[in-house]
Every structure is written in structure tokens, then in C-alpha cells.
Amino acid sequence: MAEIIIDDKKFEFEEVGKVLQFILDNGMDLPFFCYHPSLSIPANCRQCFIEAGQMVKDRESGEYELDEDGNPVIRWFPKLMTACSLDMADGMVIKTHVTSEKVKVAQADTLELILINHPLDCPICDQAGECPLQIQTYKYGPEGSRFEHKKVHKPKRIQLGPRVILDAERCINCTRCVRFTDEVSKTHQLSIVSRGDKNYPITAEGQVFDDPYSLNTVDICPVGALTSADFRFKARVWEMNQTPSIDVTNGKGVNIDLWTRDNLVMRITPRFNKEVNDHWMPDIGREAYRLFNENRVSKPIIKLDGDQVRSSWNNAFMTVSEKISSVKSDEILLIGSPYASLEDNYAFQNWFNRLGVSDVYFTPHIEKGYGDDLLLVDDHAPNTNGCKALGFKEVDAKKMAKLLSDESYKAVFILGDDLLSRVDIDDSALESKYLVSFATNHTETTKKSDLVIPITSSAEHIGSYINVDERIQRTIPAKETMYTNRKLDLEMSMGRLDHFGTKFDNWVSDKNRVDCIPAWEVLVRIGNEMNLEFNFASPQDVLEDITDKIPALENVSYDRMDKENGIALKLSAPKSVTT
Amino acid sequence: MNIDWKNYKPILIPAIKDLHKIDVYEKNGGYKALKKVLSGKSKMTPEEVVNEVKDANIRGRGGAGFNAGLKWSFMPKPDGGPRYLACNGDESEPGTFKDRKIFEYNPHSFIEGAIIAAYAMQIQTIYVYIRGEYRDFIDMMDVAISDAYKKGYLGKDILKSGFSVDMYTHMGAGAYICGEESSLMNSLEGKRGYPRVKPPFPAQKGLWGRPTTINNIETLANVPLVINNGAKWFKGIGAETHPGPVLYGISGHVNRPGVYEYPTGMLLTDLINEVAGGVPGGKKVKAVVPGGSSTPPLRGDSLDGVRMDADSLREAGSMMGTAGICVVDETVDMVDFTWRISGFYHHESCGQCTPCRDGTGWLEKTLDKIRRGDGEMRDIDLLYEICTKMEGRTICALADAAAWPVRYALDRFREDFEARCKKTVYALA
Numbered sequence A: 001m002a003e004i005i006i007d008d009k010k011f012e013f014e015e016v017g018k019v020l021q022f023i024l025d026n027g028m029d030l031p032f033f034c035y036h037p038s039l040s041i042p043a044n045c046r047q048c049f050i051e052a053g054q055m056v057k058d059r060e061s062g063e064y065e066l067d068e069d070g071n072p073v074i075r076w077f078p079k080l081m082t083a084c085s086l087d088m089a090d091g092m093v094i095k096t097h098v099t100s101e102k103v104k105v106a107q108a109d110t111l112e113l114i115l116i117n118h119p120l121d122c123p124i125c126d127q128a129g130e131c132p133l134q135i136q137t138y139k140y141g142p143e144g145s146r147f148e149h150k151k152v153h154k155p156k157r158i159q160l161g162p163r164v165i166l167d168a169e170r171c172i173n174c175t176r177c178v179r180f181t182d183e184v185s186k187t188h189q190l191s192i193v194s195r196g197d198k199n200y201p202i203t204a205e206g207q208v209f210d211d212p213y214s215l216n217t218v219d220i221c222p223v224g225a226l227t228s229a230d231f232r233f234k235a236r237v238w239e240m241n242q243t244p245s246i247d248v249t250n251g252k253g254v255n256i257d258l259w260t261r262d263n264l265v266m267r268i269t270p271r272f273n274k275e276v277n278d279h280w281m282p283d284i285g286r287e288a289y290r291l292f293n294e295n296r297v298s299k300p301i302i303k304l305d306g307d308q309v310r311s312s313w314n315n316a317f318m319t320v321s322e323k324i325s326s327v328k329s330d331e332i333l334l335i336g337s338p339y340a341s342l343e344d345n346y347a348f349q350n351w352f353n354r355l356g357v358s359d360v361y362f363t364p365h366i367e368k369g370y371g372d373d374l375l376l377v378d379d380h381a382p383n384t385n386g387c388k389a390l391g392f393k394e395v396d397a398k399k400m401a402k403l404l405s406d407e408s409y410k411a412v413f414i415l416g417d418d419l420l421s422r423v424d425i426d427d428s429a430l431e432s433k434y435l436v437s438f439a440t441n442h443t444e445t446t447k448k449s450d451l452v453i454p455i456t457s458s459a460e461h462i463g464s465y466i467n468v469d470e471r472i473q474r475t476i477p478a479k480e481t482m483y484t485n486r487k488l489d490l491e492m493s494m495g496r497l498d499h500f501g502t503k504f505d506n507w508v509s510d511k512n513r514v515d516c517i518p519a520w521e522v523l524v525r526i527g528n529e530m531n532l533e534f535n536f537a538s539p540q541d542v543l544e545d546i547t548d549k550i551p552a553l554e555n556v557s558y559d560r561m562d563k564e565n566g567i568a569l570k571l572s573a574p575k576s577v578t579t
Numbered sequence B: 001m002n003i004d005w006k007n008y009k010p011i012l013i014p015a016i017k018d019l020h021k022i023d024v025y026e027k028n029g030g031y032k033a034l035k036k037v038l039s040g041k042s043k044m045t046p047e048e049v050v051n052e053v054k055d056a057n058i059r060g061r062g063g064a065g066f067n068a069g070l071k072w073s074f075m076p077k078p079d080g081g082p083r084y085l086a087c088n089g090d091e092s093e094p095g096t097f098k099d100r101k102i103f104e105y106n107p108h109s110f111i112e113g114a115i116i117a118a119y120a121m122q123i124q125t126i127y128v129y130i131r132g133e134y135r136d137f138i139d140m141m142d143v144a145i146s147d148a149y150k151k152g153y154l155g156k157d158i159l160k161s162g163f164s165v166d167m168y169t170h171m172g173a174g175a176y177i178c179g180e181e182s183s184l185m186n187s188l189e190g191k192r193g194y195p196r197v198k199p200p201f202p203a204q205k206g207l208w209g210r211p212t213t214i215n216n217i218e219t220l221a222n223v224p225l226v227i228n229n230g231a232k233w234f235k236g237i238g239a240e241t242h243p244g245p246v247l248y249g250i251s252g253h254v255n256r257p258g259v260y261e262y263p264t265g266m267l268l269t270d271l272i273n274e275v276a277g278g279v280p281g282g283k284k285v286k287a288v289v290p291g292g293s294s295t296p297p298l299r300g301d302s303l304d305g306v307r308m309d310a311d312s313l314r315e316a317g318s319m320m321g322t323a324g325i326c327v328v329d330e331t332v333d334m335v336d337f338t339w340r341i342s343g344f345y346h347h348e349s350c351g352q353c354t355p356c357r358d359g360t361g362w363l364e365k366t367l368d369k370i371r372r373g374d375g376e377m378r379d380i381d382l383l384y385e386i387c388t389k390m391e392g393r394t395i396c397a398l399a400d401a402a403a404w405p406v407r408y409a410l411d412r413f414r415e416d417f418e419a420r421c422k423k424t425v426y427a428l429a
Ligand SMILES: Cc1cc2nc3c(=O)[nH]c(=O)nc-3n(C[C@H](O)[C@H](O)[C@H](O)COP(=O)(O)O)c2cc1C
Pocket: B059, B060, B061, B062, B063, B064, B065, B066, B068, B088, B089, B090, B091, B092, B093, B176, B177, B178, B179, B180, B181, B182, B214, B215, B216, B217, B219, B220, B396, B397, B398, B401
């Protein structure tokens, strides 16, 4: 196998890649700015310098030549090389800052040069705390600056578009943002203007940076030159907890991180998954952070004399069990949800099965033409395939309207879905029915419901979702509810404030906790009320039951989903759901 | 080496009235080389042309001095797809103003050379990239090209040889960096003029990812001379390792600045004192920049025996560059001179590479500080250090071009810099 020697250590490799990527993949460090694994390589920041050479092979014997001391003869490149653009080769020898003083000096030199025109306004810069320039300077930079002249001034606080703001003085001109709009989103909206130390990226005159993927440039900008108009100045990076999750606003199932502080989701950023979204996500998915914080249903709501009023959980549970006892099983209409997790949908189906209701219907939320050829698909819901895998009956909005107006149904249960906003139906048709909805947010559907049960959102529970490409992925709780606790739930991430905040600390207040319960647990609790044998203790329990029963989901576990970054399923396998 | 320059008759731009007109050019032997290559008994294969030009050792007149024929031989075998020749008439280096003379006085010699080059490399498309400020010459070139089309030297099936090639002019927009060959290609493609990372080299992946060769205008104007008279004849002109005629652009403190055609290998002193008529007022030469602003300045008192060819200039500690000679007399403070050059490179850095983008500005600002009399001795050391941070660490050679004039001015004229930094030198009490 081909060999490469890096800092006196030998590595074997099969595929010829770039030296920098190989160094990073093998757990070593090298400072860099302009390189991005999913973009073209401009080698312009000149930060990733290394010394490179080639061991000399004897033409006849094919063996490496040795010098008098028995060491291989190495032909060094005369200049320092940029590791990001250098192809690996068999017999290559690399020296990084670890073994080369020359490299160490050159890396510090580049940083000193980058910083001479940098405003160094870290204390008020959003990037601080997650800034590659800050990090690399700490690790590899010079002690101070010897630049004693006026810095170059450039435009600041430029609203490039609705979502992105530019501070050109902070820009280090790595061109990542430009390359992103050229190569990934392909809107070509950004370009570098002017020359030398005066240049910076901007749109063409009169053009707005409204690229539907514009916020990715904020993620990949290695400094605080591009910031999010919405997020900036809202939170410092080190105050937030970062929790891996899945985007639930589109069928693609983009992998994300939820950034929370004081039980509010502050922002959403993409999480790398080669199979799903690479490093990117659409802007629209990031706006979903509001869904987790605002307009939440907290505490059950019940209709009394036509008015919706808050109710206790006990009262809500009793009401449901009484209602169910008063109708026959074929008078119950069950509507599952492509928005709810696999676990919740399954628990819903399984619970009512025990009462003799076997059919669960659902209406996908598909908008033809909504998708693009990057990361948005026509399907708005994260788990349409989950409903299919469970054998739910798929009906379109028209058929759903018919079902809802069917006089033979006396009670309707809707799981986690604003169904009524996409099903055209007269209020009068619903009047004769008792409508129970399990919901995270106030919607058209909850407004018309006789009973609303608040359930956890994907930011508060563990749940699996099967995306349009039949990939199952799961969420991890990022926010506490009234009934969960970071310090007890070992899966939840802990931030500085969680460790050290007190009840009286306004960062760790109770006011942002929502009074809600996971849907499967609601069903367990109502089941108890009705002496139903329904004893799941955790989402893990529910998932295990699912994987036992559905062949296509055999061997699926949270562990595997975590380790393998989601699991590709084959749902076309014959479905047989017997519970 | 003895060059009988006093009896030299110009051959690149011979003194013939209205030579820029195609009829006059033809009457004086124009397009004979093209005919020789493409038709009749003398017909040459592309390989034969490449070999002849390689043998003649026309060293690139754009600055780097690379053997043109050798460069042509790097082009891969034709695969049926497009291939390009880009002719570099960006001519923006301070002190360089010679290609304009070809556009103005003998455009067809260049056009003929370019067509022969295209034939030799089996290229169907030629772009002529001309700096935007040369508005008049671009118009003149357009006329010359359209005349060449009319006469059948350009276009389809040239001289019934089956060989076809098109030629287009392209106007620059005021960026020195677009003269760097890979930046020129980006500019031609309609992109920002950022130099490209090499490898891949233009012959592998050039314009629109296709094999491309870039040559300077003057380099190509030499090609018909080689074809008409043979490589051997060409090698007999001027310096042995750097042969041929050269357009010397002499500027600065001389009595008769201008562009002069003479063989390579001329004594610098002859060029300054005889050809350009010496320094006004009989003043002493303080410094000479021999090949455009990026080449290291030589001291006026070290010019004896220095000749204008690559070897001799390397020995003297400089380079041939574009043979744009700038003469500086003793009244000039080299701090001012160096600051002015630094200002140019600061203004023209494309801004891609950190060392160049920020180093050029730091050099200029530090030199300005010294120039204003605020300099300290440590600034001299700092200047050296900034140069070291820039040299050999960038995508293109502009950073080197910016650093060298400073480094060598400090080496060779240190007294000027120290004199301005005296403020921080205290006498021992
Ligand atoms: C910053 C920079 C500017 C340059 N400008 C020019 C120019 O204006 N004209 C030119 O012919 N070559 C210029 N060159 C050199 C070209 O890159 C290239 O070497 C040359 O055009 C090749 O032609 P030749 O081999 O015929 O000399 C420049 C190089 C650099 C690094």
C-alpha cells in the first residue's frame, strides 16, 4: 500500500487525497481558513503551510535510496507548500509545525499578517467563541502585533440580504462565501469586489442576497464578517448548549444542532451528514427555532360552553377516558401524523388497537413544486415514510375531508398535526363530533378542538423520523419541559449555566419550560386511568416493540442511529403490521 | 562578447513608413513565414515549427524568460476539443512600454507570429488580451486583424492549407494582475482576475479547462523572423544563451527616453550613456532597475560590464524581466523611490493571498513612515521581515515582485534608509 510520512510517523493510504484532509482525518492538527471539504480549493489564505518532500527511489531496484547514515534520501520542494492543495503521493514526506521550525514560523507569519487589518473587536463579535481565527491565533499565532499604522477601513453593518449582515473589516477574504454561492447554492449572488487589502464580498449593485441557503455562508465564514441578522447579539456561544437533532420542517430530514439557552432554542445550524445534507441546510429550516419557543400549547385545553379554557392534566385524562367509554370502537376516527415521531405514531396506533380500533389514517403534507434540487423536498413533513411503515392508511386532503364529515364517527383523535389547515372542511361538519388533538403549538386544528393535549416537540423528546429517502434518524431532548431535568436525563447536554446556574439566576428560570408530555406517555397515563395493559416506560421501549414487529425496521436502535448517523432502510419490503 | 550595435538595423520594428498597413507589410516580406509554413514545397509540420522555435531559444519577453518553443511543446496531443493561444498584451508593469510599439508600428509581425504559433500547437482560437488603457492600439489591432481576415491569413482554410484559426482582441479593465497568465485566463473567461493555483498548468487545464499557451506579444513577434531566417541565424543575434532582438524601454533620468531595438546582451552602460543619451545635467547614475519595477535595482556604481541578458543580470543580482530599464540619478532618495514602487504593488495586489494582500500594504505604510521622517532603525529590520513573510509564499509572483525591490533597495542603498531613521539613534553619552 502507498505510504506517507508525516512528522516522522508512517501512514498507509489507498485513496489519493489532499494532504490537509488526510492530516485532519488522522486526528492531527493543522491551521487553515480557506479550505472547506465541500468546496473547491483556492489555497488563498496561505495558513496551512507544511514542508513537503519525496523520498528518492532508485530507478533500477525500485527501492528508496539511502544516504551514508542509512536514512532515506528526500528531495524537498524548494518552497513551503499549502497542504490543502497538495496531492498525496507514495513516498511523500511531510513536516508540519510539530517537526519544522520553518513551518511554525510561517504559520505565525500568516496569522500576524491576517491580523494587521483585522479590527480585533472580539468582545462585541458574534463569532467569538467559535471563531477559527481566534482559535488558530491562540494556538499558532504571534504574541502580539508589530503593526503600528492605520488599519484599512471598510464597510460595516451592511445588510446583504434579509438574513445576512456583513462586516467587511472582519473579512479575511477566504472566499468561502463566494464559492458557496457559486458551487453549492448556485445563485452566484456574492462576489469579491475591489483589490488587495480593500477587497470584500458583496452582491452586485442593487441585488439582494436572498439566496434560500444564504445562512450557510454565516456558518462557514471563518470570522464574524458574516452574521445572522436574526441571531446576532442574542447569545454568546459559550452560554448555549448544542444538541444534535433533525430538522422537522421538511421531509429531507436535514441533520441539525439545536442551540439552547435557558430552555429556549436560540438558533439552528446544520450538522454534517454526508448521506443527507453534507454541511448545509436551507434558511427556512433555521427559522423553525421559533416553533419550539413560541405559541406553544402549555397545559391541556378543554372546551367549556364553547370557550377553550385551561384544564388540569387529571381532568383532561378523565375526559378522554370517559369520552372513549361512551362511544363504540367503530365510532372513533384515528388520524396519525407525518409530523409526529415514529414512536408517538406507533403508540397511538397500538393504544387504540387495544380498544379495537384498527385503522389509522393520515394525510401527507406535500406541496408540488416546493422542493428544489438541493435540500428542500416537496414533502413538508419529516415522517411521512414513518406513517407508511406503520401501515397507516394514506388519504389525500379531499378524502380526509370526507372522513371527517362522516356522520358515523363520534370521536376524532388527531396526533401532532395541524391537519385542519390543509383539509378543507366546514366547521359545521365537525360539530357533531368530539375532537381531541395532541399538539405542540396552537394551530387551526387546536382552535377547533374540544380537547387539546400538549405534547413535546422534537426539541424536547427522543423520537425517530424516517425521511423521504427512507433514512431513519432520531432527535435528542435539547429543552427541558416542566417534567424533565437536565441533571437527571443523561442524554441532555449540559452547559456552563446548567452546571452553575441557580434558581434565582435569570438564565436558568422556569418560565421557558413548557407544560407538556410526550404523546406516548400521555397514552400510558390515560391507559392507567382505563386499566389498559399499555406499559411503555420510555421511547426506547416503544422503539423496541416497533423493531420486533416491523421487519423493515429490524435491528434499528438509537445506538445504531447515533453511531451510523442514521440508518438507510428498505421500506419497500412487504409491510405486515399486526399488533 | 562584442556587439556591433552601432550598425544594428531593427528587424522587429524596422524603420518602414506605414508598416502597420497590411499591403506595406506584405510588400516588405510580410506573411512570407506563414506561407512558408503552410504551403508549397517548404511546408512544415507543426512539430517542425515547434522544434525550430525551440531551437532558436526565443526567451519569453513577458518577464520570465522561458524558451517559447519549449513551452509550446508542453501542449498535449490534440483530442478534437478546443485549444487556445492567449497573447499577453496587458503590459502594466511600471517601466514597461514596448508591446505598444508593436501594436502601433508592426502589428502584423505579431499577428503572423501568433498564427504560426497556433498552427504549431494545433490551436483554433487566439485571444489577444490588451490593457484597457491602450484604447487606440486596440482599435488599430482590430483593423489589422480584420485586414488579415480579408487577405485570408485568418479564418477558415488559411492559404488552402486546411488549417483554420480565429483571432479576437479582448480589452483589460485596468488591473496589473491580469497580466499574470492564469489571472489573464480568468479575466478572459469573464471572471474576477484572480491568479490560479498551479498545478494544473495552463497547457493541461487553461482557458475553460482546455489546453492553453500564453505568450507575450513581443515573444510572438519574433516567430516570423525565426521561420524566415532559421534558428541558427536567430541564435547568432546578441547573447548566446538569450539571443535575439529586444525592445529596450528606457525611462527615468536619461536625455532620450524611449523604446530602442537592439540585440540582447547590450552593455547597460552603452544603453544608458550612448543609446539614451546619458543622464541630464551630467549627473551620476544612482540606481538602475533593469527589467521593469519588480526586478531588483542595481547600484549605479556597479554597472560596469553588466549586460542585458539573463545570465549577466543574474550575476549582477537582478533579472532581465521585460527589459524596461529605469534610470535613477543621484538626486533621488531611494526611500522615496522604493515607497513609490511599493505603493504600486499595494494597489495592484489582487488580494487573494494573505501575505501579499496584507504584506504589500504593510511595506508601503512602513516605507511611508520612514519617508516622512518618523522611521526608526527597527523599521529597517521589520521591512526585511515582511519581505521574508511574503517571498515564495503566494499563489502568483506578484508578492515576490513587491518584496524584491524593497529587499534589494535595503541591501544596496541602506545608507538612504538609515539616514531617514536617524531619529532613534542616540549618541552614547
Ligand atoms: C504580476 C504579474 C504581472 C504580469 N504582467 C505581464 C504583462 O503585463 N505582460 C506579459 O507579457 N507578461 C506578464 N506577466 C508574465 C506572464 O505571467 C507570463 O509569464 C508571460 O505572459 C508569458 O509569456 P512569455 O513566455 O512569452 O514571456 C506577469 C506576471 C506577473 C506575476
